[in-house]
Amino acid sequence: MTLIQTPPYVPVISVAESRTLADLEAAGGAIEVTLDPDTRNRVDEGRQFVMRCLAEGRPVYGATTGFGPLVGFSGRDADADQCENLLSHLTAGQGPDLPESIVRAAVLARLSSLARGRSGVSATVLEALAEMLGTSFAPAVPRLGSVGASGDLVPLAHMTQALKGRGHAYAGGVRMEAGDALASCGLRPLELDGRDALGLVNGVSLTAAAAGLAMAQFTRSHRIAGLLTALLADQLGCGTDFSHHHLLDAFGHPEVVEEAADLRAHLAGTRPTGDRPLQEPYTIRCVPQLLGAVRTSMRQAREVILQDLNGISDNPLFFPEHDLVLHGGNFFGQPVAFAADTMTMAVVQTGNLAERQLDLLVDPHRNGGLPPVLATEPGRQHGVQGVQIAATAIVADMRRSAMPASLQSLPTNLHNQDIVPFGTQAALNAFDQVRSLRLLHGSLALALRQAVHVGARRPTAPACADVMDRLVDEIAPIDPDRPLHEDVRRAADVLDDVAMSGVDR
Structure with missing residues (x-):
């Protein structure tokens, strides 16, 4: 054959x-x-x-x-x-x-x-x-x-x-x-x-390319943040009032309304336990407002980046039909510098959300009575304790690196370049930040998968259950303890695959 x-x-x-x-x-x-x-x-x-x-x-x-x-x-x-x-x-x-x-x-x-x-x-x-x-x-x-x-x-x-x-x-x-x-x-x-x-x-083609790649990943990660929020709420048995359309319509922000609609779609069919507090922590209750604001910032930054990718960045430019050679500043990367810095701020706040959701999930005082750090035998085993420590380090690194590059203008080149946007550094920083965000989401996903192993209910919403099934298929329970660095990255890959099917690119 x-x-x-x-x-x-x-x-x-x-x-x-x-x-x-x-x-x-x-x-x-x-x-x-x-x-x-x-x-x-x-x-x-x-x-x-x-x-x-x-x-x-x-x-x-x-x-x-x-x-x-x-x-x-x-x-x-x-x-x-x-x-x-x-x-x-x-x-x-x-x-x-x-x-x-x-x-x-x-x-x-x-x-x-x-x-x-x-x-x-x-x-x-x-x-x-x-x-x-x-x-x-x-x-x-x-x-x-x-x-x-x-x-x-x-x-x-x-x-x-x-x-x-x-x-x-x-x-x-x-x-x-x-x-x-x-x-x-x-x-x-x-x-x-x-x-x-x-x-x-x-x-400034390097600037535009780095910012564009960062935005492509952030588009996936933004959707992943909503999915993981839905998974967390479903596993904990939370109510869904925080995503109700009447509530968010009244808030008056279109992107927040869209975010809430996506959350409702993820949570369709969920069965609240009725055992949760009347009002959930902000890491669940305020997610439509947070990720909706992220969506607003993303749309603006995406528009600017695409304009740059489809424009002409050079000097001088030549217009033979008008017999013109025009000298100017079409090499000045200020638009993408601002867009990339805006993206970085949104990425870091999305990372803050993921890290705090992980903290909620591992805390027996707030996670519905699951064992501390989701350990199968607390003391003899340590569940996702190391993963949480690493996540804390990652989010601290993201915050430390979030200073806007576009504010750092320094004159150079004999003052020919007497004001500069540093868009390249802004774009590369955004690229680094979204890679860190992937790791935070992988860490949270690993913990959600482990939570099921130590007693959390399986998600009851079909969309959430499908994501959990993917995670369970790819990642074994932490029992006994084992090195988890590769599992975090594998979980991030699973989430990217899930997000790819529903991202507008």
């Missing part, structure tokens, strides 16, 4: 379409990026216009001039030398490498901006980026270096150098010399001239 192996599915993304958060997540693996004829023609027209402007002796920042505060000096005579000079002085990043998923998403975001045809780069640049995304290649890009004000100059310079075969890169998840990584993926080193190098680095 011959086995026919189906090749792995490769998502197809057209640069002519609007970018989505799903596109950014797909770019973490191999994707096929298509360049339609209209895009090619638009890019070629922009490139020809740039070359005509240079031939006519028109001043064009970065092509006929030095960079940054050295704009008053002439640049190098040869285009290729000018490109080399730009990349050389910007290859100065420090710190650990960014995750491959962020870097590859940034490549897609940069490609999308360049494909609008306003940057004057050559079509071969777009083709090279698209070809790279079809492989496992990922430039090694250090975390620190961008202030997000004249584009993500330093990290995108490292990205471009790797595409030229310099520095380091990843192929198949293995870090190696960039030239070797290119060869192993069947890619040729990128060659640049004209305005190609400046077009590749002079935008």
